[in-house]
Amino acid sequence: MDGKDLIYGMGFVDEKFVEEAEYATQIRRTSFPWKYYFVAACFVCVISVAMLIPNIFDTPVAPPDYEITLPYQTDPAPYYPEIHQVNVSQVRVNDVQSVSEGSFLYDPEVHEIITWTMDEITAYYGRNPIPAYIPNTLTASPYNESAAVLVDKSGVAVNDLIYFDFYHEYDNNGNPLLDTENGAKIGFSVAISKIGMTGDCVYVDTNNLETTYIGDTAVILGSMSTPYKRYTAKFQYGGTHYLIIADQMQLEEVVKVVASIIYESDNISILN
Amino acid sequence: MEDYEIICLFWKRDEMAIKHTEVKYGGKLCLLAMKILNSREDTAECVNDTLLKTWNTIPPQKPTYFFAYIAKICRHICFGLLDWKNAQKRNAKIVELTSEMQSCIPDSLSNIDREVESKEIGRLLNIFLSGLAQEKRLIFMRRYWYTDSIHSISQRYDISESKVKTTLFRTRNELEIFLRKEGITLWTVKT
Incomplete structure (x- = not known):
C-alpha cells in the first residue's frame, strides 16, 4: 500500500462528501471561544477586587460641580435588514407518489367547532404563522382571517389544523379559480398544526428520503409527476408542523416561501 | 435544468440528458480531469467517457448527488488513464x-x-x-x-x-x- 493507493482509494469515498466539498463555499470555524473566557475572567477579577476592598462601593461620591453635556447627539446606526440566503442547488426534492386528503372523526357529543380570529391564532401558535414572503402574483384567501378548529368540552383544541391559502384568483365565494390551461390552481396552501395534524397525506418513498436543511430546520421537499408542477414541503418549526402544497409554482418560489417561515423574514435571497 | 430532471431524462433514455449534463457540468468535469491528467486530449476523452458511462449506468442507478456521481466516474477514468510511470x-x-x-x-x-x-x-x-x-x-x-x-x-x-x-x-x-x-x-x- 502506498500514497497512490490512498489517492485512488479517495475515489471511493461517499458521494455526500464529494458534493459537500463542491458546494460548501464557507467553512464553519470551530474556534475556541476565547472571548467568552476573557469576559468571564474580567468578571472574576472585578468581583475579587470588590471582595478584597469591602468598602469600595460604599464610598460616597461627591456630585460634580459642573454639568456634563454631550457636544452633539449621534444618530442611531442605520438599520439594514438581514438577508437570508438559500442555495437552491443544495435543495433535495423527493418523488411524491400521491397526495390524499386526511380526515378527522368529528363527534358532536365530544367536540365543538369554534372559530379563532387571527389574534387568537397568533396567540395559540406564539407567532403569526402566515409566511413572510408571498409571491406578488398571489393573493391571500378571504378565509385566511379566521379559522374553525375543534375543541373538546373543556375547551382544549383537539384539531388545531388551520389552512392558509394563497392563489392567483378567487371566485365570488372565495374559492381558488382553476386556470384554463391545466385546470388546476396556481398558488399554494399552508397547513399548520401544533398537534401534528397536517391534513393531507403526502406519500413518498421513505427508504430514499432526502432532507433539505434551511437554516437548522429539516425540510422534506417533494415533487409530484402531474401534468403541471406540484411541490410539497413538510417541516416543523417553532413547535408547529407545516405542510405546504404548491401548484404550478417554481421550485425557487416554494423554497423562498418555506425559508420566509423559517427565518421569519421576507428578505430571502435565492442562489442558483 | 435541475439534476433530478436530467436524471429523469436518463431514465427515459432521452439523449438530451447527455447534452444537459455536458452543458451543466462539462466545465467542472474538464477542470477536474485537467488537474489530474494535465493533457487537453486526454481530458476531452475522459469527459466523453464519463458521459458515456453515466448513460450506461443510469438506469439502473438513481444517484442522490448527481454531480458527485459523475465526478466520481470522471475521477476513476482519469486515474485509469493516468500513466503513473511517466x-x-x-x-x-x-x-x-x-x-x-x-x-x-x-x-x-x-x-x-x-x-x-x-x-x-x-x-x-x-x-x-x-x-x-x-x-x-x-x-x-x-x-x-x-x-x-x-x-x-x-x-x-x-x-x-x-x-x-x-x-x-x-x-x-x-x-x-x-x-x-x-x-x-x-x-x-x-x-
Whole structure:
C-alpha cells in the first residue's frame, strides 16, 4: 500500500462528501471561544477586587460641580435588514407518489367547532404563522382571517389544523379559480398544526428520503409527476408542523416561501 | 435544468440528458480531469467517457448527488488513464499529492506487498472523514479528491495558505493514527 493507493482509494469515498466539498463555499470555524473566557475572567477579577476592598462601593461620591453635556447627539446606526440566503442547488426534492386528503372523526357529543380570529391564532401558535414572503402574483384567501378548529368540552383544541391559502384568483365565494390551461390552481396552501395534524397525506418513498436543511430546520421537499408542477414541503418549526402544497409554482418560489417561515423574514435571497 | 430532471431524462433514455449534463457540468468535469491528467486530449476523452458511462449506468442507478456521481466516474477514468510511470515527468502535482499521502501510511501497512483493495480504503476513508470536523474535511477533500492547489483552497475558503497547510498536515497525521488503528482490520480483510 502506498500514497497512490490512498489517492485512488479517495475515489471511493461517499458521494455526500464529494458534493459537500463542491458546494460548501464557507467553512464553519470551530474556534475556541476565547472571548467568552476573557469576559468571564474580567468578571472574576472585578468581583475579587470588590471582595478584597469591602468598602469600595460604599464610598460616597461627591456630585460634580459642573454639568456634563454631550457636544452633539449621534444618530442611531442605520438599520439594514438581514438577508437570508438559500442555495437552491443544495435543495433535495423527493418523488411524491400521491397526495390524499386526511380526515378527522368529528363527534358532536365530544367536540365543538369554534372559530379563532387571527389574534387568537397568533396567540395559540406564539407567532403569526402566515409566511413572510408571498409571491406578488398571489393573493391571500378571504378565509385566511379566521379559522374553525375543534375543541373538546373543556375547551382544549383537539384539531388545531388551520389552512392558509394563497392563489392567483378567487371566485365570488372565495374559492381558488382553476386556470384554463391545466385546470388546476396556481398558488399554494399552508397547513399548520401544533398537534401534528397536517391534513393531507403526502406519500413518498421513505427508504430514499432526502432532507433539505434551511437554516437548522429539516425540510422534506417533494415533487409530484402531474401534468403541471406540484411541490410539497413538510417541516416543523417553532413547535408547529407545516405542510405546504404548491401548484404550478417554481421550485425557487416554494423554497423562498418555506425559508420566509423559517427565518421569519421576507428578505430571502435565492442562489442558483 | 435541475439534476433530478436530467436524471429523469436518463431514465427515459432521452439523449438530451447527455447534452444537459455536458452543458451543466462539462466545465467542472474538464477542470477536474485537467488537474489530474494535465493533457487537453486526454481530458476531452475522459469527459466523453464519463458521459458515456453515466448513460450506461443510469438506469439502473438513481444517484442522490448527481454531480458527485459523475465526478466520481470522471475521477476513476482519469486515474485509469493516468500513466503513473511517466506522471513524474508530466504532472508534478500528482507526484506531490502522492508523496503527501504516502506520509499518512504507517510503516506497518507500507510493508504489505499486495495492493489493498481501493474499495476497502474508500470504506476506511469514509469512516475517517465522517469523524472529521467540517473545516478539516472540506480542505482534505479539496486537496486529495479534487486535487486543488493549496492556493486555490485558501482562495475558496478565504483562509491563509499557512492555515490550509497546517490543517492538511494535522489531518494527515490523524489519518496515519487512524490507519494504524485500522491496520489490523485492513490486514485481516486481505488475508
